[in-house]
Amino acid sequence: MTRSTLRALLTAGLVLLAGGAPAQEAPPGFTAAQRAEILSILRQALREDPTLMREALAGLEEADRRDRSEAQRAAIAENAEALFRDAADPSKGNARGDVTIVEFFDARCGYCKQMQPAMDALLRRDPNIRVVLKDLPILGPNSVLASRALLAAQRQGRYVPLYDALLSLRGEPTEAVLRQQAERAGLDWARLRRDMDDPAIAARIERNLGLAQRLGIEGTPALVIGTTLVPGAIELPALERLVAEARAAR
Known part of the structure; x- marks a missing residue:
């Protein structure tokens, strides 16, 4: 034998x-x-x-x-509309980019913060990428508070500045800290605080949580690039390789 x-x-x-x-x-x-x-x-x-x-x-x-991998690819295909084409989602980069990266993140997540410089470098190097941002507050009440603030900031057209501030933050995003960061980002705090309690914002967070569950996402960060689900933080060379593979597969 x-x-x-x-x-x-x-x-x-x-x-x-x-x-x-x-x-x-x-x-x-x-x-x-x-x-x-x-x-x-x-x-x-x-x-x-x-x-x-x-x-x-x-x-x-x-x-x-x-x-x-096959199960993940099938889940991505089944949920493509919610992943890539939800007009309500905030985004960074080129709105008409030929490759879309979907980033599930928690504003308190240390690994999300660790990966952020690589994501920013990717967007500087490749002007043809769109990054869709999916708030996934899974690390406790302050995570939920931060996500509500971010989604409320979107109504004032300031989601990305507040996102950048919170992903650079080393302390806890308490309400006092959120107010400080929001005002620095040019937001009307009184309006933001009212909008944070809008049930529609809570519903959006629930939709993100449900989408993550359908994709089998168990932590943050999690990226969807083309037909690939990437659990956890990765460095710039890996990001560039996955973008190149997604672009070639178009």
């Missing part, structure tokens, strides 16, 4: 074991005798060459990664 056949058999055996079927029961598609034979062959192969296990596990991880 060739090494590749043994590796494939071991992978199948791991799948059987992962299914949790009792030893006396056969999983669907296998008889009890076939299952016993597979496990016997696996035990013998592992005694002779323990490295087969590592290779089989790597194969399972790669298959799992492919499955997740």
